[in-house]
Structure formats: structure tokens, C-alpha cells
Amino acid sequence: MAALLLTLAAGWARAEVRVTDVRSTTENGTTRLVLELSEAVQYRKFHLTGPNRLVVDLSATSTGLPATLFALSSAQVRGVRAARRGDGVRLVFDLAGDFPSKAFTLAGDGAAPNRLVLDIAGNPAVESKAAPVVAKAAAPAVQPQVSVPARDIVIMIDPGHGGKDPGALAKGGIREKDVVLAIARKLKAEFDRLPGFQGKLTRSGDSFIALGKRTQLARAADADFFVSLHADSFPKDRSVYGGGVYALSLRGATSETARWLAKRENAVDLSHGVDLGDVDDDLRKVLLNMSVDSAIRISKQAGAKVINEMSGVARMHRRRLEQANFVVLRSPDIPSLLVELGFLSNAQDVKRLTNPADQDKVAAAIRRGIVSYFESSPPANTVVDQKKRAKPDAYVVVRGDTLSAIAKKNGTTLAAIRRANGLSSNAIRIGQKLDIPRS
Numbered sequence: 001m002a003a004l005l006l007t008l009a010a011g012w013a014r015a016e017v018r019v020t021d022v023r024s025t026t027e028n029g030t031t032r033l034v035l036e037l038s039e040a041v042q043y044r045k046f047h048l049t050g051p052n053r054l055v056v057d058l059s060a061t062s063t064g065l066p067a068t069l070f071a072l073s074s075a076q077v078r079g080v081r082a083a084r085r086g087d088g089v090r091l092v093f094d095l096a097g098d099f100p101s102k103a104f105t106l107a108g109d110g111a112a113p114n115r116l117v118l119d120i121a122g123n124p125a126v127e128s129k130a131a132p133v134v135a136k137a138a139a140p141a142v143q144p145q146v147s148v149p150a151r152d153i154v155i156m157i158d159p160g161h162g163g164k165d166p167g168a169l170a171k172g173g174i175r176e177k178d179v180v181l182a183i184a185r186k187l188k189a190e191f192d193r194l195p196g197f198q199g200k201l202t203r204s205g206d207s208f209i210a211l212g213k214r215t216q217l218a219r220a221a222d223a224d225f226f227v228s229l230h231a232d233s234f235p236k237d238r239s240v241y242g243g244g245v246y247a248l249s250l251r252g253a254t255s256e257t258a259r260w261l262a263k264r265e266n267a268v269d270l271s272h273g274v275d276l277g278d279v280d281d282d283l284r285k286v287l288l289n290m291s292v293d294s295a296i297r298i299s300k301q302a303g304a305k306v307i308n309e310m311s312g313v314a315r316m317h318r319r320r321l322e323q324a325n326f327v328v329l330r331s332p333d334i335p336s337l338l339v340e341l342g343f344l345s346n347a348q349d350v351k352r353l354t355n356p357a358d359q360d361k362v363a364a365a366i367r368r369g370i371v372s373y374f375e376s377s378p379p380a381n382t383v384v385d386q387k388k389r390a391k392p393d394a395y396v397v398v399r400g401d402t403l404s405a406i407a408k409k410n411g412t413t414l415a416a417i418r419r420a421n422g423l424s425s426n427a428i429r430i431g432q433k434l435d436i437p438r439s
Helices: 002-014 176-192 211-220 256-265 281-310 347-353 356-376 383-390 403-409 414-421
Strands: 019-027 030-037 043-048 053-058 077-085 088-095 101-106 114-120 153-159 197-201 225-232 244-248 322-324 336-343 393-396 433-436
Touching (some): 077 281, 211 225, 336 347, 347 356
Antiparallel strands (some): 030 114, 101 114, 393 433
């Protein structure tokens, strides 16, 4: 019994490692992440592709992680996720490319804490191939850095139903598949007119596409977001009207309406998968769960913005985001929304959904909501991301601020802030406005 208690006590002691702070800097195209630790930690790291990720396992580490960890963003790092792994924590850094990394630890010395340092190089790893040795002129002392062209944010727009599946029906022969296709085309044009965005359609005509195939098309197009358009019907009560916005829920629907709609849309439940590379089943499950959690979080944030915009131009059945287990939203790696545009069983909704001017308004509202999200959180190496980084953040000095503390809080350096604001010293005053350069 004494030996068992000692063993348990040792296990509890190992579980006390904490990540107390996280810092990041960028120099010469390399992002350095420094995790400050309460004590020395054992770790392992490895890379995964499709999409590119750096995975770091911290042994015997608390899940109480600082918020600054999840706010990390650079040219290499798109985002950070975490999950319990055994007695420790698994950190997953979503990368913008196949960037190599190095890691090492630094022991605490009283003046500084224990640290784990991660360096993510700025240029993608390239497999070297044997080539004949030929004489050539000496290379210049400094090689130019290869820049990755900025890309558009791709929005995959899915007009529901189609072909042999007409969807809901209204009086006069009006079919859901035709209504949603008309609005989907207008929504695509909205994105195509906007610099930095590109709209794509799962179907451009009257064709049938199975539910599982729709998200596969989005993945093949490297879509950043998926939005499925529908117009429902509720013949039992023709007074039911208005639109709604839904994100995926793995725990079931959030209302009776959501449960009823989910059952209708799930009539064909086809499975589809995501290539996670050569990993074991446990790791595959963890990565999928983390990917789904991240996609749902983004979906909910964008969905709230879409509802806000739609509420100004259309009648809404629900003025808050709902969640349901729609098959068409079950993409573990692409944030997605299902937008119900209205009820074809309601005469006023039919009139609005078939009116070209009202169709323009709702398409523009959905576009504004999605764009609003991506302008605040653009994917790395996109045109929108470059524009956001080119525009410095504004910061107003408050009591107790120091220039070094402001730099640390915003993930930059004291020297960078001084350069951006033309400061000759570290002196600042309360109420002073500073431009904070982006890393």
C-alpha cells in the first residue's frame, strides 16, 4: 500500500507541469514560439500533411493553457488547437504550408523559467533529388527568399437538391431546387465581384448530387468555407415562415425545428472520409475530433454574422444560430453552414424567394456575413490576410502600460513598435495612440 501511494503521488507530481506563458517572434522568415513552463517537460513532435500540421505532445502537463497560445498567428501558423492526450496535452499547430520545424528546451535558471522553443522555418520543405554535378558560377552571398503568391478565399456554395430530387414544392409548380439555384448563382457573383474571394458551385445546373459528394467537391476545390442553401416546407402549418441558419452539432439538434429539418435532409446518409496520412486509429480519432471542434467553432462565429445580416433584409424564423446533425455539414475539415431561406409552404415567403430583387438582397446579406468573419480572421497567405497585415492595429495607451508590455501583449517586439511609430525612446503617455505592426 505504501508503494502504491508513493507511485500515485509521483504521478500527481508529474501532472503539475503548466504552460504559464507563450511568446512568438518572426525573424528572417522563421516563426519562433516560446512556451514558458512551470518545470521541465518531456515532449515529442511530428508533422502531418493533408492539411499540414505540426503536432507537439507534452507529457504530464495540465490542460490549463494560456489564452495567448490560441491567439498565435503568423505567416506559417494559421491557428492552434489543443486536447487531452494521456496524462498530458497534445498541441496541434495548423500550418500554411509544408514548413519544417526544430524544437529544443531551455532549463530555468532562476531569472528565466523552463522553456520549450519551436522554430518553424519560413520556406516549405523541398525533397532533394540527385542531379549531375556541373560547374557553375559561385552563388551570391544572400539567396532571395521565395515568396508564396497570395490566394483567394474560396467559398463553396451548395444549392440543395437538384435533378431527380426537387426538394420542397410550392403552389404553381415552384420547386426548391430551382429557387435555391437562382440564389446560389447570385451569391457566387457576389463573391466573384469582391477582390480576394472566389465563389464556386457544387452544381451549376439541374443535376442530382448525393449529400456525401457535396462536401467532397468542396474539399477537392480547397474550399475555405461551405454554405448549403435550402428552402423548406411545413404544410401542417402554413403560417410558419422565415429563414434560419444552422451549424453542425454532433450532440443532436438544439430545437424541435432543427431536429425535424435534420431528419428530412438526412434521408440519404452517405459516408465520406478525410485523408489523415499514415497514423494509428487513436491519433486519427483525436485529430478528427480536434478538426471537427475547430470547424464548428468557426462555423458558429461566421453563422452569427450571417444571421445578423439576413435579419436586416429578410424575415427570420429564428434570430439565433441553431445546430443540427445535417449530413451535408459533416465535413471535419471545412467550416460550413446550412441556410434555410424560407418556407415554400408560406405564401409571403414564396413571393419573396421568387422575386429577383429580394433574391439579390438575401444573397448580398449572406455574402456580407461570411466576408465579415474572414476579414477579421483570414486564412494565412490569402489576399485578405495580406491586406489585414499591411494595415497596423491601433492601440490606445492606458495607465500602467509600458512599451515592452504592449509589445508582448500584441505578439510583436518593442523595436518594431518604435519603428512603426517613429519613437526615439520608450516613453509613452496615457491616451497616446500607437500603431501595432503585425508579425
